[in-house]
Amino acid sequence: MIRSMTAYASAEATGAAGTLSCELRTVNHRYLELSPRLPDDLRAFEPALRERIAARLSRGKVDITVRLRGEARAESLQVNATALARLSELAMDLEARFPRMNIEFTELLRFPGVLQQSDVDHDVLQAALLDVLDRALDALTATREREGAKLAELLKERLDAIERIVADVRSFMPQIREGLRTRLESRLTDIKQPADPGRLEQELVLQITRSDVDEELDRLTAHIIETRRVLGTKEAIGRRLDFLMQEFNREANTLGSKAVDVRSTNAAVELKVLIEQMREQVQNIE
Numbered sequence: 001m002i003r004s005m006t007a008y009a010s011a012e013a014t015g016a017a018g019t020l021s022c023e024l025r026t027v028n029h030r031y032l033e034l035s036p037r038l039p040d041d042l043r044a045f046e047p048a049l050r051e052r053i054a055a056r057l058s059r060g061k062v063d064i065t066v067r068l069r070g071e072a073r074a075e076s077l078q079v080n081a082t083a084l085a086r087l088s089e090l091a092m093d094l095e096a097r098f099p100r101m102n103i104e105f106t107e108l109l110r111f112p113g114v115l116q117q118s119d120v121d122h123d124v125l126q127a128a129l130l131d132v133l134d135r136a137l138d139a140l141t142a143t144r145e146r147e148g149a150k151l152a153e154l155l156k157e158r159l160d161a162i163e164r165i166v167a168d169v170r171s172f173m174p175q176i177r178e179g180l181r182t183r184l185e186s187r188l189t190d191i192k193q194p195a196d197p198g199r200l201e202q203e204l205v206l207q208i209t210r211s212d213v214d215e216e217l218d219r220l221t222a223h224i225i226e227t228r229r230v231l232g233t234k235e236a237i238g239r240r241l242d243f244l245m246q247e248f249n250r251e252a253n254t255l256g257s258k259a260v261d262v263r264s265t266n267a268a269v270e271l272k273v274l275i276e277q278m279r280e281q282v283q284n285i286e
Helices: 040-056 071-076 081-097 105-109 122-191 197-211 214-231 238-257 262-282
Strands: 007-015 018-027 032-037 060-069 077-079 115-117
Touching: 007 122, 018 122, 032 040, 040 060, 040 122, 060 122, 122 214, 122 238, 122 262, 214 238, 238 262
Parallel strands: 032 060
Antiparallel strands: 007 018, 018 060, 077 115
């Protein structure tokens, strides 16, 4: 399945740790580059997060934003009765000594150690993080595959166009070769000197050899077949397709350099346009 490298997805879940949310944004990149942003409470789980993403994605620049909201953790708040009692004694003692001093109850609660929150189990917190990450990755993969299907259709359309051009060039190459013979004979006639038939054939063979593009057309056909095969595979194919685009371009350049007819010149130009369009799309395939 072809996958695009550009996508966005998010997921959210509420549990004992609070409300966890995960956002994933990906763009095309030559390799897999991860940029996670985690709250301090989850920083220790970054290696596990990176490992989970690397198991699902092979290429692309991935921005990961994880947020943890603690409203669900309010239920786990506890009052340290011993600390609060000691602070109360101190407050009453101070009020007796300083009658004008006013100490609010809420101020006592702010004192370090008075309000305590039960710790969330490390394994539970990691499992919650990886669960919400997996759901975000599932959504991201689905988006990538939908975009990849569109890219595949565009590539197949251009492969069909390249195949038609190759067939056209094959069809008019015999006419081009006959034209070369006619032009050579015409030039020799203009010289008005008898020509050695053997020499004439040698010159004709030399010109036809220089303009022969059968090998380039065969390689273009082979690249078309290989690209279609690659498009049908399930693994990441971006790098393979990028290499094939270079091979396509090399054959198109050679075809243009050997052109001795406006038709073959136009064919080489059209090929280059189609190959460049494919190359731009391939840059975004995982």
